[in-house]
Amino acid sequence: xTGALILVGSxxxxxxxxxxxxxxxxxxxxxxxxxxxxxxxxxxxPSEERTFQMLESVGAVDIxxxxxxxxxxxxxxLVTKTMELIADQGTLNADIRFIPIVNxxxxxxxxxxxxxxxIYRRFASTVGFRWAGSLAIGGGEAIQGASGKQLxxxxxxxxxxxxxxxxxxxxxxxxxxxxxxxxxxxxxFFLNPIMSKFTVWMNNRSWKSQxxxxxxxxxxxxxx
Numbered sequence: 001x002t003g004a005l006i007l008v009g010s011x012x013x014x015x016x017x018x019x020x021x022x023x024x025x026x027x028x029x030x031x032x033x034x035x036x037x038x039x040x041x042x043x044x045x046p047s048e049e050r051t052f053q054m055l056e057s058v059g060a061v062d063i064x065x066x067x068x069x070x071x072x073x074x075x076x077x078l079v080t081k082t083m084e085l086i087a088d089q090g091t092l093n094a095d096i097r098f099i100p101i102v103n104x105x106x107x108x109x110x111x112x113x114x115x116x117x118x119i120y121r122r123f124a125s126t127v128g129f130r131w132a133g134s135l136a137i138g139g140g141e142a143i144q145g146a147s148g149k150q151l152x153x154x155x156x157x158x159x160x161x162x163x164x165x166x167x168x169x170x171x172x173x174x175x176x177x178x179x180x181x182x183x184x185x186x187x188x189f190f191l192n193p194i195m196s197k198f199t200v201w202m203n204n205r206s207w208k209s210q211x212x213x214x215x216x217x218x219x220x221x222x223x224x
Contacts, residue, residue, distance in 0.1 A: 003061035009068030009079035013042040017143035028169035041078040070104040098129035103137040109182035112136035133178030
C-alpha cells in the first residue's frame with residue numbers, strides 16, 4: 001500500500017489552517033486507498049524520540065506533503081529545521097514524491113511563489129525527492145483554522161480549495177504529475193477597490209490592537 005506522510009508545519013499546531021487543509025487532504029487520500037500518517041512539527045521537534053520516529057517515517061513512505069503557512073515570504077522555523085534534519089540523513093529513497101501546500105494571509109499568491117516555493121523545490125532536489133507539484137493559497141485566513149474550523153464548516157468559500165485538494169489526492173494516488181498551482185481562498189468580491197481598502201483598515205486595526213495588548217508601541221518610528 002502506498003504510504004503518505006503529512007507534515008503540518010504551522011506553529012499554531014492543531015488549531016491552524018494548515019491542520020484544516022491536512023485533515024481534508026488526509027481523508028481524500030484515505031478514500032483513494034493510501035495509508036496516511038499526519039505529524040505536527042510543533043509536537044515532534046521538542047522530543048528527540050518523536051524526531052527520530054519522524055525521520056524513520058520519512059524514509060519509509062512514498063509521498064511527503066508539507067502543509068505550512070508563509071512567514072515573511074519564507075518557511076516557518078519548524079519547517080526549516082525539519083528540512084535540515086531530513087537533509088542530514090543523506091541519501092534517501094529517490095522514488096519519494098514531495099509536494100508543499102503553502103497558505104498566506106495576504107491574497108497575493110506571489111508572496112508564496114516568489115521565494116518559498118523555490119526553496120521547497122531546492123530542498124527536494126537536494127535530498128533527491130521527486131517534485132510532485134505545489135499549491136500556493138492566498139488569503140489563507142479565510143480558512144479560519146485558528147478557530148478550530150474544518151473546511152466542511154466554512155461552506156461554499158472552501159469549494160475551490162476542496163476541489164484543488166481532491167485533484168492533488170487524485171494525482172498522488174494515480175502517479176500523475178500535479179502542476180504548480182495558485183489560488184485565493186476567499187471570493188474575488190473582496191478584491192475590489194472598496195472592499196480591499198476596508199479589509200486593509202480592518203487588518204491594521206486588528207494588528208494594532210494585538211500589538212497594544214502585548215505592550216508594543218504601535219506608532220513607533222525609530223528610523224524616521
